Amino acid sequence: MDQGSRHANQLGEFLKARRAQLTPAEVGLPVADSRRRVTGLRREEVAQLASISVDYLSRLERGRVPASPTVLATLAQALRLGDDQRAYMYRLAGKAPATKRRPTVQKVRPAMRRLLDQLTETPALVIGKCLDILAWNPMASALYTDFEAYPAAAPELPLPPLQRSHDAGAARGLERSREHLDGLASNGSRP
Secondary structure (H helix, E strand, C coil), X not given: CCHHHHHHHHHHHHHXXXXXXXXXXXXXXXXXXXXXXXXCCCHHHHHHHHCCCHHHHHHHHCCCCCCCHHHHHHHHHHCCCCHHHHHHHHHHHCCCCCCCCCCCCCCCCHHHHHHHHHCCCCCCEEECCCCCEEXXXXXXXXXXXXXXXXXXXXXXXXXXXXXXXXXXHHHHHHHHHHHHHHHHHHCCCCC
């Protein structure tokens, strides 16, 4: 038996052992059968959690196919592996452990900043892909909260409920909105 097939068999044994340690309830799967023939998770359940085919998982466990780093990452997540277990699994597969990506800092482009500056009568926010608030205009600040008061290290704080503001810009925008709605009501139109 060569070194590669021994590692593949060790990887398969590790996957089977870890599968046996978990229950469907621990991974968020419904428990349909009270009479399970296997302890732990079934191969089908792990394949579903890892978004791979049952056949591919079966071949991995038997050492017939090599595992790609992507498949190892999804299996690590599906099997709820800790950092040490994850590193061990990658070593068994003969792969370098996946490094955790540093989050990229999103920046507002100058064109978007100019657009926000031009929206003087409408509250506007620029929200990043992680739902953090990247930029805002004075109307948004008057309507929601003073975003400048939040520390730069915590831009993902949720928006507080609407606050009353005595800001002239917010009052002017609110008055225009009311006039618009009154105009629609007097014409018999519905908003």
